[in-house]
Amino acid sequence: MHQHHSIIDAATRDAFVARATGDLSAGYGGVMVHLGHRLGLYRTMSGAGPLAPQELAARAGCAERYVREWLGSQVAGGYVRYHPVSGTYELTAEQAMVLADEDSPAFIPSGWLTVASMWADVEKAVHAFRTGAGVPWGDHDGRLYCGVSALYRNCYRASLVADWLPALDGMVDQLEAGARVADVGCGHGHSTLLMAEAFPRSEFHGFDAHPDSIAQARRLAEEAGMGARVRFETARADAFPTAGYDLVCLFDCLHDLGDPVAAAARAARAIAPGGRVMLVEPFANDSLEDNVSSIARLYYAASTTICCAHAISEGGHHVLGAQAGEARLAEVFRRAGFRRFKRVAETPFNLVFEARP
Known part of the structure; x- marks a missing residue:
C-alpha cells in the first residue's frame, strides 16, 4: 500500500518537475524574444518565407553564428518553423502576428519588459514583504512603463x-455629437488618444499621478497632432478636477489605488447629469479557485509586486489587487454611491463595466 502511494507520488512529482522546468525554460525564452x-x-x-541563417543575419545586420544559435532556441520553443531538408527557418503568418507585428493585439515581446523590471526591482519587493511598506x-525600473504601456495600447486599440x-448604451452617439471625457489614470495616454482620434468633436482630459507618464502623454498627443484637443494633467484619481464630464473612464487603474472607493466617489462627483463611468479592469472570476490559469497567474504576480505595492504606498485603505x-468591484462602486453597476463586455484580459449614480 505504502509503496503504491510512493509510486503515485513519483509520477505526480515528475509531472510537476516538468511543469516547473517548462516555466524556467520560458523565462530563458523571454530573453530570446526580447533579442x-x-x-x-x-x-x-x-513575410520573407524560409531563410538560411546567413541570409537572415545579413538582412538583419547581425553576426551569423549568434543568429544561428538564436534560431535554435526559437525552433526548440515552437516560435519558428524549421525545414530540415533545406536547413531554412520560417516565421509563419500566425507567429508573425504575435512576434513581428507591433500593432497586433496579440503582440507579445513588450510584455517581457515588465518581467525584466520585476527582476530589477526584486530587492524592493523583498523589503516590501518584510516591512509591509x-x-x-x-x-520601479523604467522598463515597467514601456512594457505595460505597449501591451495595453494594443489591447485597447483592438477593443476600446x-x-x-458601443457596449455603453447611446455613448457613441454622444461622443460623435461632442462629449466631455475624463481618462483617469491615463498613463502614457494611449487610451485617451485612441478615443480622441475616433471622436474629433469630443473633448478629452487625461489625468495621472505619475508626472513622467503625463509628460510622455503630452509628447504623444503633439506627435499625433492632437495637442490642442486633448489635455493631460498630473492629478490623483481621488482629486482630479470635477468638470461635468459625460464619461469618466478608469482603465486598468482602480485596483492600483490606495483608496478605490474615494476614486469612485470622485468620479461620481465629476460626471454631469446623465453621465456615467466606464471601468476596465483585469479579467478575474470572483473566487480564487476559479482563477487558475496562465493569465490569472500573470496578473497575480504583477499584482504582488506592482499593483498592491502601489496601493499600499498610497495608504492602502483598501488594497484590491489585480484579480x-x-x-x-461592484461593492466599491456601491459604497461610492452608485446605484447601477453592470458588466457590459469582456475579453480574456479584461472586464468592462458601466456604472451610473
Missing part, C-alpha cells in the same frame, strides 16, 4: 472604440 524584437530578427523574417508606481464604447473580480 529577436530588439535586433529586428522577427521583423526581417516576417509600499512601492509607488514611479519607483470597436467593442467597449479583484466583479463582486468586489
Whole structure:
C-alpha cells in the first residue's frame, strides 16, 4: 500500500518537475524574444518565407553564428518553423502576428519588459514583504512603463472604440455629437488618444499621478497632432478636477489605488447629469479557485509586486489587487454611491463595466 502511494507520488512529482522546468525554460525564452524584437530578427523574417541563417543575419545586420544559435532556441520553443531538408527557418503568418507585428493585439515581446523590471526591482519587493511598506508606481525600473504601456495600447486599440464604447448604451452617439471625457489614470495616454482620434468633436482630459507618464502623454498627443484637443494633467484619481464630464473612464487603474472607493466617489462627483463611468479592469472570476490559469497567474504576480505595492504606498485603505473580480468591484462602486453597476463586455484580459449614480 505504502509503496503504491510512493509510486503515485513519483509520477505526480515528475509531472510537476516538468511543469516547473517548462516555466524556467520560458523565462530563458523571454530573453530570446526580447533579442529577436530588439535586433529586428522577427521583423526581417516576417513575410520573407524560409531563410538560411546567413541570409537572415545579413538582412538583419547581425553576426551569423549568434543568429544561428538564436534560431535554435526559437525552433526548440515552437516560435519558428524549421525545414530540415533545406536547413531554412520560417516565421509563419500566425507567429508573425504575435512576434513581428507591433500593432497586433496579440503582440507579445513588450510584455517581457515588465518581467525584466520585476527582476530589477526584486530587492524592493523583498523589503516590501518584510516591512509591509509600499512601492509607488514611479519607483520601479523604467522598463515597467514601456512594457505595460505597449501591451495595453494594443489591447485597447483592438477593443476600446470597436467593442467597449458601443457596449455603453447611446455613448457613441454622444461622443460623435461632442462629449466631455475624463481618462483617469491615463498613463502614457494611449487610451485617451485612441478615443480622441475616433471622436474629433469630443473633448478629452487625461489625468495621472505619475508626472513622467503625463509628460510622455503630452509628447504623444503633439506627435499625433492632437495637442490642442486633448489635455493631460498630473492629478490623483481621488482629486482630479470635477468638470461635468459625460464619461469618466478608469482603465486598468482602480485596483492600483490606495483608496478605490474615494476614486469612485470622485468620479461620481465629476460626471454631469446623465453621465456615467466606464471601468476596465483585469479579467478575474470572483473566487480564487476559479482563477487558475496562465493569465490569472500573470496578473497575480504583477499584482504582488506592482499593483498592491502601489496601493499600499498610497495608504492602502483598501488594497484590491489585480484579480479583484466583479463582486468586489461592484461593492466599491456601491459604497461610492452608485446605484447601477453592470458588466457590459469582456475579453480574456479584461472586464468592462458601466456604472451610473
